[in-house]
Structures are given as C-alpha cells and as structure tokens.
Amino acid sequence: MSRLNVNQILALILAVFSVIFLIGAYQIPAFALPRPVDSDMFPKVLGYSLLILSGMLFLEKPQERDIPDADAQAESARLPLLLRPWSRVIITAIAIAAYALLLEPLGFVLASTLLSVGLTIYYGYRRHAINLAVSLGVVLALYLTMTKFMNVHLPPGVLPI
Amino acid sequence: MDALNNLMYGFGIALSPMNIVYVFCGVFAGTIIGMLPGLGPISAIALMIPITFSMDPSSGLILMAGVYYGAVFGGSTSSILLNAPGISGTVATSFDGYPMARKGLAGKALAIAAYSSFIGGTLSVIGLMLVAPLLSKVAISFGPAEYFALMVLGLTAVVSLSDKSLIKGLISGVVGIMVSLVGIDHQTSTERFTFGSAHLLDGIDFLVVALGIFALAEVFYMLLRGGGGKEQPRSAIGSLKLSRSETRQILPVAGRSSILGFFTGVLPGAGATIGSFLGYSMEKRLAKDGDTFGQGNIKGVAAPESANNAACTGSFVPLLTLGVPGSGTTAVLLGALLVMGITPGPAMLEDRPDVFWGVIASMYLGNIFLLVLNLPLIPLIAKILELPRALLLSLILIFCMIGVYGLAFSIYDLLLLLAFGLLGLGMRLFGFPAAPMILALILGGIMEQSMRRALQISGGDWMVFIEQPISLTLLIIAVLSVAGPLVRKAVKGAQARQAG
Amino acid sequence: MSMRTPITLLAATSLTLTAGVASAFEPSESVEFIAPANPGGGWDTLVRTSSRVIQEEGLADEEFAPINTPGGGGAVAWSQIAKREGDAHTLFATSPPIILVPLTESSRYDHNDFTPIARLSTDYATVLVADDSDYEDINDLLDAMEEDPGLSVGGGSAPGSMDHIAMAGLADAAGLDASSVNYVPFSGGGDAMTNLMGGHVEAVVTGAGEAVGQIEDDDSDVRALGVSSSDRLGGSLGDVATFEEQGVDYTFDIWRGVMGPPDMPEDAVTYYQDLFKEMLETDRWAEERDKLGWIDAYQGSEEFGEFLDSQADEFSGILGELGLLDEES
Known part of the structure; x- marks a missing residue:
C-alpha cells in the first residue's frame, strides 16, 4: 500500500477531473446576444466546487467500510482467473459492449438471447435447457409485445420474425 | 364536495376494464421487480417506459403508479425475507422485519407490511387529493425565481440523503449537476461538453444514468460480491393472520407514520428513505417497549412501511402540481410523462383532469389490489427469488438494455449505460451515495435554467430572488435546513442504536 | 396496433394510385419512416399519425415502420439519412428546424442534402x-x-x-x-x-x-x-386578426413535411408525393388532423423544394440580424 489513503487517492482523481472539466468550461463560447448569466458560469462554479470538495475529501479520514475487504481478495485469488469476481465484472462489461454493437446487425431477439444464455452459463448455471427456454421465452415475449402491440420498432436483424 | 366529484370522475377513468388490468399488471410486475435485490421503483418504472409509448397517457400513468406501489411493497418483501432491501426506502423495514422472519413469523411481518402500506398509501392519497389542488392554485405564481428557490431547497435535501460521508454526498451532487450540463444549453443554444458528438447534443438522458448507477451497478456489485445470496436461510413464510391485539397495536402507529411520511414526501428531495427512518425513530421513542425495536417488534415494521408508502404518494404532490420531481423515482415518472406528451405543472389539473384524477383514483385501486390480490400471492411471488441467481442476473441485464434502448433506439446510449454502470460500481465500492447524484442531475438542470430565466426577465437584477415572498421563504427554509441537520443526526442515532 | 388490411382494399387503392401517373415504383420492402426526435414530439406525431393512416386506409402494400432517431435537434438522424444515397425506402419528417439547425449549429447537412417529397400541413x-x-x-x-x-x-x-x-x-x-x-x-x-x-x-x-x-x-x-x-x-x-391586417407585413409558417435521402430515384419521389397527397384526402386523416389542430398545406416535391429555398433565405436574414448565423456554415 502506498502512503496515501483511499480518500486521498480518490481526491486526487477527482481533482484531476475537475481541472479537466474547468478547462472545458473555459472553452464554452460567449453567446451572440447579451445574457446576464451566460452558458459558462454554472460549469465554472461547479468545476471550482468540485476542486474544493476534493481538497476536503483529501483531508477526511476514510471510514472502515471504504477500504476494500482484504479477506475477500485473498479468497478470490484461489479461483481460476476467469471466474474471479473482478474478471466476472470485466467480462460482463465486455459482453454488454458487444451486445450494444451487435444489436442492430443481429437483431434484438438473437442478440438478447445470446447475451442472456451466454452470461447465465458463464455465471455457473448448468441446466442449459431451462436457461435457453427462460431466456428465449422472456426475450420473445418482450419483442412481440413491443413490436406487435406497442408499435415500438426493435431491430429485427437476421431472424425472420 | 368538489374533491369528491372529481374523485368520482377519476374512478370513472380508473375503473375502465383496461385500466383495471393495467393497475393489476403494474402492481404485480412492480412487486416482482421490487423484490429483486437491487432493483427498486426507479428501475421498475424505467423498464416500463417503452411499454407506455403508445398508451393513452392516463393509462400509462396508471400503470406506472401501480408499478411504483408494487415495487415499494416488493422491496419490503425482500427486506423481510432476505434482509436484502430492494431499495433504500425499505432499509428500515428490515430492522424488525428480518428478525421476525427468523422467528418464523415472516408471514405476519409481510401482512403487517401490507396492511401498513395500505394505510399509509390510502391516507396519503387523501392528503394528495386535498393538498394538490390547493397547491396547484398557488403553483401558477411560481415563476422562474420561485422555481430556482425551490430547487435550491430540494438540493439542500441532498445533504440529508448522504448518510455516509457528507463530502462524498456533495461530490455526488456536484457531479450530478455536471452531467445535467451536457448538451445544448437551452438558454443560448450553445453546446456544452459535447466533444463535437451529435449524440450528446440532447444531453445525457436521465434514465441512462439512473439505470446505470442503480440497476447495472447493482448487478456488477452482486457479481463482485458473488455467492452471498445462496447462504440466506429460507425460512417458512408462516401464517399471514394478525391477532386483534396486534391490529390494535399497529393502527395508531401506521396512522401517525403515514402523516409524517406524507409531509416528508411532499418536500422535494426528501422522500421514502428519510420518511421511513423518521417514522421508525419516532415510533421507537414513543413506544413503551421501544427497547425491543430491532428484535422483531411489529411496530418496527408498521412504522417504516406506512411512512415510506405515504412518502411515495406525498412526492406526487410537487410532481403533479409544480412539475418538480421530489425524488429519484418521481423524476423517472416525470421523464415517462414527458415521453407521453404530458408536461406536469400548474396547468395540468386544468388541462388534463383525466390524467390527474385518474391517477389519484388508480392509487386507491393500486392500494386495494396490493392488499387483496398481492398479499395472498406473496408466497408464490417469493418463489421468483428462488430462480437461479445466474439466470436472474442475465435477465436483469436484458431488462436494463431494453429500457435504455427503447428510450431513443441508440447504441450510443447502451454504451453510456455501461459507462454509468461502471461508475456506479465505483461509487458503491468507495462509499459515494448514488441518490444525490440522480436528484442533482434533475434538480440541478432545472435550477440553472430557472435561475438564468429569472435573470433574463429581470435584466440581470439578482434581487428578483429575494424580492418575491415565495422565493424568499423557500430560500430561508433552505438555509435553515442546511444549518440544522439535526434530523439527520436523529436518524443516524436510531441507526447506530439499531446496529448496537 | 397494426393490422393487415384486406387484400381487396389494397388492390383497389393501388389501382387508383397508379392510374394516370406513369410511375412504376412501388416499395419492395417496408419503408423506414424516421422521426428525427424522441417519441412524443411534433415529428414523432407526424410520423406515427401518417403511417397509421396509410396503413389503416390500405394506401400502400408495404409497411411504414415509424422509427425514432433522436439527437441534436435532428442532426443525428440527418447524418444517418444523408449516407443512404439513392435509397427509396427511407423517409423522414421535417419542419423548419431542418433549415434553422444547420444555420445556427453544427449540423453538416441542410435541406439541400435531401430530397423534398411533400409538404403536408402547416x-x-x-x-x-x-x-x-x-x-x-x-x-x-x-x-x-x-x-x-x-x-x-x-x-x-x-x-x-x-x-x-x-x-x-x-x-x-x-x-x-x-x-x-x-x-x-x-x-x-x-x-x-x-x-x-x-x-x-x-x-x-x-x-x-x-x-x-x-x-x-x-x-x-x-x-x-x-x-x-x-x-x-x-x-x-377566427376572431384573431392577422399581423398583416394590423399593418405589420409579416407571415410565418410552421410547416411540416416529408423528405427522403439524397438522390432518391425520381419515380420513387413521384410515388411518395402522390401517396401523401392521397393520404391527405382521406377522412381518417381529416379526423386526426383536426384533433392535432394542423392545417393541410400540401405541396408536391418540386414546389416544396422551392419553398424550402425561400424559407432558407428568409431565416438566414433574420438570424443574420440577430447575430446568430453560424460563420462556418
């Protein structure tokens, strides 16, 4: 562990963010017509407020619950790399991003069913038939309600539904 | 008398066969969603929005109100059965509800929760019915200066929402307002923080943020802290019946807490969480057997349950009369209404009485459905909690995605959702409260716009904010509420005593 | 709720449609009818109402699918549509912002980049x-x-x-x-x-x-x-005087119409402008229009195009006076 505590590290990150935000705020152009308070005032006030608050956070003592649990970390190290808690978060995030990108080419039904079935297997559920039935059932029900009854257009994709 | 006539009119709308079906579906779906750990009314309503697109606005809102009640009640179910509150508003319920469940009295706790919710809901709908039309008459005198003052008052309540670190709560709030700035500034048509991307010109949709930092972050959090759910002992639900003396005990409690909860809910920014804690600590102090609170006292279930339902209804007052959401949930509701082409505000009572009174009547119905149909179904609904966790998590993800995609049919929004989900996870891990961010995102945006509107009208004279009596009064209350966070201390005291 | 229309009705209307017009074009797949905004606004209402009327009156064989592409006051949708050069199965709802937004903000596309189909109402x-x-x-x-x-x-x-x-x-x-x-x-x-x-x-x-x-x-x-x-x-x-009556020589139209992607084939343009003309004549439309408080103001493709040019001149004049004209565009 470094000599900085959790709050101090967070404070530094927030301070950097507020400086970047302020730089952005100073680039907001003035409006052609005179305004008593132009578009740049609120961003500037907020940027400085966050800077001050991060200073205060730097000085605040971290509470116990803010420090990540060391036991849990040791325990997770025993799991295979792909099944460790953080790996699960990262892989889920990647799956969501992939879903977003494939939604329109593959279509709603196929992409959603793939995501649901795939992640369920990955999270450790082994009864594939139930998995497929529930996932496909929910997705199809949603798709049909939306497109047929609610007139909301969802990407049909490659499936001929 | 007038109110009674209007109410009859409202029932005429709410009692159409389709609308009864919607109330029932809403309450049912809400209960299920609210029961799922991590998913509360915000997520439940957000997920319903795409479905209401093509509905008649009053039906849409009736469905939403049902979902809202259902979700709050569902939240208490998981608080009692699993000690895993679905939402912060039902945290106080778990203090005594879970101990009761462990003693095998889960059914009784659930019944008390349902009856108290019913009392809280019904009393506060009466309050809403009486207060809202009055306020709506005053509401027309709310100009930009008054709205600004009201938002300032609402944002000071953010302070009380941060039960952990005050500084972290404020940081969440400031970041929330920052997010509200993204897009075209309505006062000048100037782009702010769009980085040249056309997708950001309309700003970041509130629902993307809400679903991200609440629902998605919760899924991530569960993945990270995995396994926890399985260890919960599954106790038998037991009888749902209450004895006569028990009923006599909880009635006054529910009555008092309902009134307290309602007025907490009316204040912008307060709402179910604060209402339920206030109700709980008030009853604990009033009760002769106050020291048994926390060990399964039935009054400890009745108080927060009636208060949180009453606060939910109370938060409809500012929403329907001023168009100002008093809580994260009503903020989502506001978004839903705007999608349906209705702008809540002073004119709504006159322009759309069908919506206004239809909703009030459907709230009565929602409460009755909750009691009559939902309660007996609880043992069945609770089975959903037994669905394999892995499958449940995947399905929640799908629901989040549809909620967001259905909003604007934008892939970009899905990626933003992911970003806010990860941000929300970080906030949870490092103790930054999420509610102030959501509230600040909504209130902050209105605050900036009204302030600048007021100054545009006054020609840059800042005195407008203190010359008007309403605005001045609101600002004074705001200052007082910052100066005296005594309420928060009382709540904290109750919590600390609870933990000890 | 979309319902399939009886085939006889379809056949009858497509006959009347093609009669007298030498247009051979018929949509061969469902038509994406885009509202460049969120559900609920004026564009969305136009898209949903007219596709519903077209569907229910059986004016077209293929489905008109209402699609919302919000963002940037229309800019997001416009940049997507501008890429579909020559596409005969995309339409979008339009009104003065298609001229105003490019003049004041950073939309790379303006009305000249698209094919005018018809002005519907005002x-x-x-x-x-x-x-x-x-x-x-x-x-x-x-x-x-x-x-x-x-x-x-x-x-x-x-x-x-x-x-x-x-x-x-x-x-x-x-x-x-x-x-x-x-x-x-x-x-x-x-x-x-x-x-x-x-x-x-x-x-x-x-x-x-x-x-x-x-x-x-x-x-x-x-x-x-x-x-x-x-x-x-x-x-x-009816008893509200016009500005002209009161001695101020000024008129202002808030028109609504339909446009298509750049270089839409001519026979497709003819097909759609006639389709919308026919739609305006149905009772179903009249009912919806009155409910919405719109006034029919049909113009065919060519006329609508000229109208758009004159609007662009007028708006840039006013924006110039205001100092709001975006220098880069």
Missing part, C-alpha cells in the same frame, strides 16, 4: 398576452417593446429556433431591431403559457395549434394579439 405563430394585459393589439405590444427593450417575451424553444425567429421576424418587420427582443426561452410552449398566466412574462410567442386549447377555454387567462397567417384561421381563432 401551423402559424401567434402572440399571446394575459387577459388583463393593457395591450389590445400587436402594435400596442410592439410599441411597448420599442420603449422598453427589457420587456420579456417568452417562448417554448431555445434562442435561434422557431419561436424566437417568429418573434424576431415580427419585430424586424415592424421596424424594430430584431436583436433587441428580450426573448426568454422556456422548456416548452405549455411552460411558457403557464408563466404568462402567472404574470412572470409580458407576452408569449407559440404555435397557434398549441395555443388554441388555452384560448378557446371560456374562463381563459390569455388572449391572442395576432396570428402569422395571411388569411384568418378557422375555428376558435
């Missing part, structure tokens, strides 16, 4: 004051504005967009400095009118269709000082 701008206001006609208000440039006029859209342009154009036509109008943008026409009733602004400029509900209300708190049409409007706005 609405007019109206100026409202509180019922107990001293201003009896538009000249009273304009005189007061000249005397006190701080006089606040509320509107439902951002500066540089429709409501502001309508008011600035009016002031300009009356000989005032367009940029001296103290325009206060509210979050929508309804919001602006509420503030007018509460006495927070002196006047409000908004669409006549949006204001009609307020004005016809018996114990109404607002009244209209004039409308921007060249002839008086019908219905409850």
Whole structure:
C-alpha cells in the first residue's frame, strides 16, 4: 500500500477531473446576444466546487467500510482467473459492449438471447435447457409485445420474425 | 364536495376494464421487480417506459403508479425475507422485519407490511387529493425565481440523503449537476461538453444514468460480491393472520407514520428513505417497549412501511402540481410523462383532469389490489427469488438494455449505460451515495435554467430572488435546513442504536 | 396496433394510385419512416399519425415502420439519412428546424442534402398576452417593446429556433431591431403559457395549434394579439386578426413535411408525393388532423423544394440580424 489513503487517492482523481472539466468550461463560447448569466458560469462554479470538495475529501479520514475487504481478495485469488469476481465484472462489461454493437446487425431477439444464455452459463448455471427456454421465452415475449402491440420498432436483424 | 366529484370522475377513468388490468399488471410486475435485490421503483418504472409509448397517457400513468406501489411493497418483501432491501426506502423495514422472519413469523411481518402500506398509501392519497389542488392554485405564481428557490431547497435535501460521508454526498451532487450540463444549453443554444458528438447534443438522458448507477451497478456489485445470496436461510413464510391485539397495536402507529411520511414526501428531495427512518425513530421513542425495536417488534415494521408508502404518494404532490420531481423515482415518472406528451405543472389539473384524477383514483385501486390480490400471492411471488441467481442476473441485464434502448433506439446510449454502470460500481465500492447524484442531475438542470430565466426577465437584477415572498421563504427554509441537520443526526442515532 | 388490411382494399387503392401517373415504383420492402426526435414530439406525431393512416386506409402494400432517431435537434438522424444515397425506402419528417439547425449549429447537412417529397400541413405563430394585459393589439405590444427593450417575451424553444425567429421576424418587420427582443426561452410552449398566466412574462410567442386549447377555454387567462397567417384561421381563432391586417407585413409558417435521402430515384419521389397527397384526402386523416389542430398545406416535391429555398433565405436574414448565423456554415 502506498502512503496515501483511499480518500486521498480518490481526491486526487477527482481533482484531476475537475481541472479537466474547468478547462472545458473555459472553452464554452460567449453567446451572440447579451445574457446576464451566460452558458459558462454554472460549469465554472461547479468545476471550482468540485476542486474544493476534493481538497476536503483529501483531508477526511476514510471510514472502515471504504477500504476494500482484504479477506475477500485473498479468497478470490484461489479461483481460476476467469471466474474471479473482478474478471466476472470485466467480462460482463465486455459482453454488454458487444451486445450494444451487435444489436442492430443481429437483431434484438438473437442478440438478447445470446447475451442472456451466454452470461447465465458463464455465471455457473448448468441446466442449459431451462436457461435457453427462460431466456428465449422472456426475450420473445418482450419483442412481440413491443413490436406487435406497442408499435415500438426493435431491430429485427437476421431472424425472420 | 368538489374533491369528491372529481374523485368520482377519476374512478370513472380508473375503473375502465383496461385500466383495471393495467393497475393489476403494474402492481404485480412492480412487486416482482421490487423484490429483486437491487432493483427498486426507479428501475421498475424505467423498464416500463417503452411499454407506455403508445398508451393513452392516463393509462400509462396508471400503470406506472401501480408499478411504483408494487415495487415499494416488493422491496419490503425482500427486506423481510432476505434482509436484502430492494431499495433504500425499505432499509428500515428490515430492522424488525428480518428478525421476525427468523422467528418464523415472516408471514405476519409481510401482512403487517401490507396492511401498513395500505394505510399509509390510502391516507396519503387523501392528503394528495386535498393538498394538490390547493397547491396547484398557488403553483401558477411560481415563476422562474420561485422555481430556482425551490430547487435550491430540494438540493439542500441532498445533504440529508448522504448518510455516509457528507463530502462524498456533495461530490455526488456536484457531479450530478455536471452531467445535467451536457448538451445544448437551452438558454443560448450553445453546446456544452459535447466533444463535437451529435449524440450528446440532447444531453445525457436521465434514465441512462439512473439505470446505470442503480440497476447495472447493482448487478456488477452482486457479481463482485458473488455467492452471498445462496447462504440466506429460507425460512417458512408462516401464517399471514394478525391477532386483534396486534391490529390494535399497529393502527395508531401506521396512522401517525403515514402523516409524517406524507409531509416528508411532499418536500422535494426528501422522500421514502428519510420518511421511513423518521417514522421508525419516532415510533421507537414513543413506544413503551421501544427497547425491543430491532428484535422483531411489529411496530418496527408498521412504522417504516406506512411512512415510506405515504412518502411515495406525498412526492406526487410537487410532481403533479409544480412539475418538480421530489425524488429519484418521481423524476423517472416525470421523464415517462414527458415521453407521453404530458408536461406536469400548474396547468395540468386544468388541462388534463383525466390524467390527474385518474391517477389519484388508480392509487386507491393500486392500494386495494396490493392488499387483496398481492398479499395472498406473496408466497408464490417469493418463489421468483428462488430462480437461479445466474439466470436472474442475465435477465436483469436484458431488462436494463431494453429500457435504455427503447428510450431513443441508440447504441450510443447502451454504451453510456455501461459507462454509468461502471461508475456506479465505483461509487458503491468507495462509499459515494448514488441518490444525490440522480436528484442533482434533475434538480440541478432545472435550477440553472430557472435561475438564468429569472435573470433574463429581470435584466440581470439578482434581487428578483429575494424580492418575491415565495422565493424568499423557500430560500430561508433552505438555509435553515442546511444549518440544522439535526434530523439527520436523529436518524443516524436510531441507526447506530439499531446496529448496537 | 397494426393490422393487415384486406387484400381487396389494397388492390383497389393501388389501382387508383397508379392510374394516370406513369410511375412504376412501388416499395419492395417496408419503408423506414424516421422521426428525427424522441417519441412524443411534433415529428414523432407526424410520423406515427401518417403511417397509421396509410396503413389503416390500405394506401400502400408495404409497411411504414415509424422509427425514432433522436439527437441534436435532428442532426443525428440527418447524418444517418444523408449516407443512404439513392435509397427509396427511407423517409423522414421535417419542419423548419431542418433549415434553422444547420444555420445556427453544427449540423453538416441542410435541406439541400435531401430530397423534398411533400409538404403536408402547416401551423402559424401567434402572440399571446394575459387577459388583463393593457395591450389590445400587436402594435400596442410592439410599441411597448420599442420603449422598453427589457420587456420579456417568452417562448417554448431555445434562442435561434422557431419561436424566437417568429418573434424576431415580427419585430424586424415592424421596424424594430430584431436583436433587441428580450426573448426568454422556456422548456416548452405549455411552460411558457403557464408563466404568462402567472404574470412572470409580458407576452408569449407559440404555435397557434398549441395555443388554441388555452384560448378557446371560456374562463381563459390569455388572449391572442395576432396570428402569422395571411388569411384568418378557422375555428376558435377566427376572431384573431392577422399581423398583416394590423399593418405589420409579416407571415410565418410552421410547416411540416416529408423528405427522403439524397438522390432518391425520381419515380420513387413521384410515388411518395402522390401517396401523401392521397393520404391527405382521406377522412381518417381529416379526423386526426383536426384533433392535432394542423392545417393541410400540401405541396408536391418540386414546389416544396422551392419553398424550402425561400424559407432558407428568409431565416438566414433574420438570424443574420440577430447575430446568430453560424460563420462556418
């Protein structure tokens, strides 16, 4: 562990963010017509407020619950790399991003069913038939309600539904 | 008398066969969603929005109100059965509800929760019915200066929402307002923080943020802290019946807490969480057997349950009369209404009485459905909690995605959702409260716009904010509420005593 | 709820459609009808209403699928549509922002990048004051504005967009400095009118269709000082004088129409403009139109194109006066 505590590290990150935000705020152009308070005032006030608050956070003592649990970390190290808690978060995030990108080419039904079935297997559920039935059932029900009854257009994709 | 006539009119709308079906579906779906750990009314309503697109606005809102009640009640179910509150508003319920469940009295706790919710809901709908039309008459005198003052008052309540670190709560709030700035500034048509991307010109949709930092972050959090759910002992639900003396005990409690909860809910920014804690600590102090609170006292279930339902209804007052959401949930509701082409505000009572009174009547119905149909179904609904966790998590993800995609049919929004989900996870891990961010995102945006509107009208004279009596009064209350966070201390005291 | 229409009806209408027109084009797949905005707004209403009428009246064999592509006041949708060069199965709803947004903000595409199909309907701008206001006609208000440039006029859209342009154009036509109008943008026409009733602004400029509900209300708190049409409007706005009648030579159209991607094949353009013309003649449309307070104002592709050019000239003139013209475009 470094000599900085959790709050101090967070404070530094927030301070950097507020400086970047302020730089952005100073680039907001003035409006052609005179305004008593132009578009740049609120961003500037907020940027400085966050800077001050991060200073205060730097000085605040971290509470116990803010420090990540060391036991849990040791325990997770025993799991295979792909099944460790953080790996699960990262892989889920990647799956969501992939879903977003494939939604329109593959279509709603196929992409959603793939995501649901795939992640369920990955999270450790082994009864594939139930998995497929529930996932496909929910997705199809949603798709049909939306497109047929609610007139909301969802990407049909490659499936001929 | 007038109110009674209007109410009859409202029932005429709410009692159409389709609308009864919607109330029932809403309450049912809400209960299920609210029961799922991590998913509360915000997520439940957000997920319903795409479905209401093509509905008649009053039906849409009736469905939403049902979902809202259902979700709050569902939240208490998981608080009692699993000690895993679905939402912060039902945290106080778990203090005594879970101990009761462990003693095998889960059914009784659930019944008390349902009856108290019913009392809280019904009393506060009466309050809403009486207060809202009055306020709506005053509401027309709310100009930009008054709205600004009201938002300032609402944002000071953010302070009380941060039960952990005050500084972290404020940081969440400031970041929330920052997010509200993204897009075209309505006062000048100037782009702010769009980085040249056309997708950001309309700003970041509130629902993307809400679903991200609440629902998605919760899924991530569960993945990270995995396994926890399985260890919960599954106790038998037991009888749902209450004895006569028990009923006599909880009635006054529910009555008092309902009134307290309602007025907490009316204040912008307060709402179910604060209402339920206030109700709980008030009853604990009033009760002769106050020291048994926390060990399964039935009054400890009745108080927060009636208060949180009453606060939910109370938060409809500012929403329907001023168009100002008093809580994260009503903020989502506001978004839903705007999608349906209705702008809540002073004119709504006159322009759309069908919506206004239809909703009030459907709230009565929602409460009755909750009691009559939902309660007996609880043992069945609770089975959903037994669905394999892995499958449940995947399905929640799908629901989040549809909620967001259905909003604007934008892939970009899905990626933003992911970003806010990860941000929300970080906030949870490092103790930054999420509610102030959501509230600040909504209130902050209105605050900036009204302030600048007021100054545009006054020609840059800042005195407008203190010359008007309403605005001045609101600002004074705001200052007082910052100066005296005594309420928060009382709540904290109750919590600390609870933990000890 | 979309229903399949009986085949006989379909056959009959497509016959009448093609009769007399040498157009061989028929959509061969479902037509994406894009509203460049969120559900609920004016574009969305136009798209959903007209696709519903087309479907229910069986005017086309293929489905018209309403699609929302919101963002940037239309810019997101426009940039997507501009890429579908020559596509005969994409349409989108349009109105003055297609001219205003490119002039003031950073949309790379303007009306010249798309194929005009048809103008469908129009609405007019109206100026409202509180019922107990001293201003009896538009000249009273304009005189007061000249005397006190701080006089606040509320509107439902951002500066540089429709409501502001309508008011600035009016002031300009009356000989005032367009940029001296103290325009206060509210979050929508309804919001602006509420503030007018509460006495927070002196006047409000908004669409006549949006204001009609307020004005016809018996114990109404607002009244209209004039409308921007060249002839008086019908219905409850019938006794509101036009600006021209009151000596201010000024008209302003809030038109709505349909456009397609760049270089849409000519026979497809002909097909769609005739289709919409036929749609306007149905009773089903008349019903919907009256409910929405719109006024039919059909123009075919060519005429609509010329109209758009003249609108672009007019708007850039006013925006120039206001100093809001985006230098880069």
